[in-house]
Amino acid sequence: MNLRNHYIPEITKWLKEGAWRISVTGLSGAARAYFIAEMLVANEKPCLIMLPKARDALRFFKELEFFLPESFVSGDQGERRLYDFPIYDISPLAGLSPHRSIINRRIQSLYALTSERYPIIIASVEAVLFKLMPKEALLKSLEYLESGEEFSREELLEKLETGGYLRTSLVEEVGDYSVRGSVIDIFPPLYFQPVRLDFWGDRLESVRHFDPVSQRSTEHLKEMVLLPANEIIMDMEGMQRARSMGRLPGQVIEEGYGFPGQEAWLNHFYQELDSLFEYFPHDGLITLIDRSTLESEIGRFIERILTDTEKYRLEAGERGIPFPETEGIFISEEEFSSILEKYQRVDFSELTVQRPAGDYKTLEIKGTSSI
Secondary structure: OOHHHHHHHHHHHHHHOOOOEEEEEOOOHHHHHHHHHHHHHHOOOOEEEEEOOHHHHHHHHHHHHHHOOHHHHHOOOOOOOEEEEOOOOOOHHHOOOOOHHHHHHHHHHHHHHHHOOOOEEEEEHHHHHEOEOOHHHHHHHOEEEEOOOEOOHHHHHHHHHHOOOEEOOOOOOOOEEEEEOOEEEEOOOOOOOOEEEEEEOOEEEEEEEEOOOOOOEEEEEOEEEEOOOOOOOOOHHHHHHHHHOOOOOHHHHHHOOOOOOHHHHHHHHOOOOEOHHHHOOOOOEEEEEOHHHHHHHHHHHHHHHHHHHHHHHHHHHHHOOOOOOOOOOEOOHHHHHHHHOOOEEEEEEOOOOOOOOOOOEEEEOOOOOOO
């Protein structure tokens, strides 16, 4: 069955006519990923696709990478559309930070939602429920560096430190930076290769990509976008607020910069936190995969988070170490349901158990559970 010839034009017509709720049943596995890929290509809208669990989201992301055009997956800035927004691979409450690749992918997604016209974000409901750095803080932390312009070299180095970059002798991973005389090498989250900045005093003479293995320049750039390498910006304002709220881990007081598990301390560094929905455009499309399982997963996830938080709080008390303020760090079930009502939505289910309540357009596809 050719899904494109019949079903895609129909669902595209409904979306353009402003249908607020669409239900699609009968698809699973690769067939569902193929259908959604075709739907995304045919409809130029920002899209947030949510799945019940982190492993479901990762698998679906890889399926879309296969079916979507190459430019959607690995195109230049302005062409790329597909991003994933992963949940942390370890609880920061345990005093450990997630792997830097996790942070990198999250920041890429947040920036795409603020800068790209039609980003496609894949996330588990677990990742969406957690609050995160305010959109205003991310935009304030951005820096545009253009070849030939004046930019204080010392201010740039300070920005790298407060933005979570790690100073190394050789730049190899996202979040690294190094300094050799007039040259500053940086691996920002936005790029597939690190960037080499060559200064003459405070004048930026050149901006180049380079190969992290050979360290040789590969491409000249007119400008670059510098994103933070962490979700906590440890500038003076953030540090003053954090210290005003009470004890902090010893590393912060001694060094003034990042520390393991800092992601759990968001409430201390920002007056208010945002959710992913504060980044997501109001005219965007939300797609729920296996809605019934997704909704049941929300309650289980929140219960697990509350249990883990209490466990780590007791452990911190026994060890006599400070514990972060965790009030309001995730969206409640009621808030989540209320937010979903504000967006145009397409829900996918493998089986038709009963027709969805409300004013839904329904699309039942039979005999295509796999390709």
